[in-house]
Amino acid sequence: GPATPLKHTCIHDAFEVMSNTFPSDLAMVDHVGNSLTYQQLDRLSLHVSSFLRNRGVLPGSLVCLVGERSIPHIVAIFGILHAGAMYVPLDGQLITDGTLRGILFDAELSFTLYSRAFASR
Structure with a gap:
């Protein structure tokens, strides 16, 4: 499709624009075929963001993310940024x-x- 200029400087804001503009389009697909749409990615990452805020994470806080490259890992990254x-x-x-x-x-x-x-580490 045509290029959509973004006025936001943060990547999670850009994905939110994509979620509002193309909610049912694929945002990501992993190596075994699991996928998320932009809307699903946005909703799941907002859930992670809420989880973190409810546990005292404030803007500017450092949040460690230990994992492997996967869709849940990307969701967590966006949740932290949100x-x-x-x-x-x-x-x-x-x-x-x-x-x-x-x-x-x-x-x-x-x-x-x-x-x-x-978890055992």
Whole structure:
């Protein structure tokens, strides 16, 4: 389709515009065929944002995200950004336990989100 100029500077704001303009269009598809529309991505990320705010995450807070590349991971990134927070990305498949502990201890994080696969770490 035609290019849509965006007046927003934040990526999550741009996705919100896409959600309002093209709600049923695909926003993402993963390697096994799971997908989300722009509207689904927006709604799910707003849910994550609300979850974080209800737990005291404020604009400017650091939120750690430990996981693997996946649709839920992208939803969490947008949720963190919608909350006005900054995300600290950690690839749970690559980072060692020692490095993970050091970052979690030193980074002055407000909150940590992680996928079930890394809950035991």
